[in-house]
Amino acid sequence: MGKSNSLSSGLVPGEESSLKLHLLSKVDIFRDLAQDEMHTIEGMVKMVTCKKGHIFYRPEEGAEVLFLLKRGKVQVYTLTSEGKRLIIETIDPGTFFGEMPLTAQSMHQAFAEAVEDSLICVLSRGDMERLLLEKPQVALRLVDSLSRRLEETRIRLEEATFQNAAARVSRAILRLAQGTLELSGLTHQELADATGLYRETVTNVLNRLQAQGLVELGKKKIIILGRVGLQAVAEI
Known part of the structure; x- marks a missing residue:
């Protein structure tokens, strides 16, 4: 695991065992395993806490472990040619990550970083x-997960390479809004990280979209006024 701060879980053995079993039972690749098999896997698993900023792996390092997130948040990202962060995936509790090098070491081209204190x-x-x-x-489910994540990564990198700034910002807004008309709690810098653009570029794009009547901007808030128009910009 990376060289940043990581500590033991701080739980007593019984609590830790119960917590690990609960987490493992929620992971899709382990579904339908017998109770004794789950206990065997639980015995293999180590639980640790990681501080915000902890780097789990870097490009070309090749993670030697599979990570299961119980609490907190992790971002998997790569860097653009300009050195800007491009978020490939945000890992939420109950999700595993680090599976790519288990299948193909050379495919490990990303960073994984805790953006909150995590268990x-x-x-x-x-x-x-x-x-x-x-x-x-379990192997088949892991391969299925890997295939889906590789496709998501391909699409995200394609967006970063071929789409102009307005299209990338519009697609990010529509994706992060998840079907709603309001995106809250997101700063211009976070939106820049999600699109691989500079913050100033994102701000300029948002102002232009607002001038076109497609969005309304507030403090850490973006209200979608013209979904069809925004989708048209996203498809440029």
């Missing part, structure tokens, strides 16, 4: 590989 379950590469050999259904 993590860690499964070593060796234990995970043994589990994949013994439980083909």
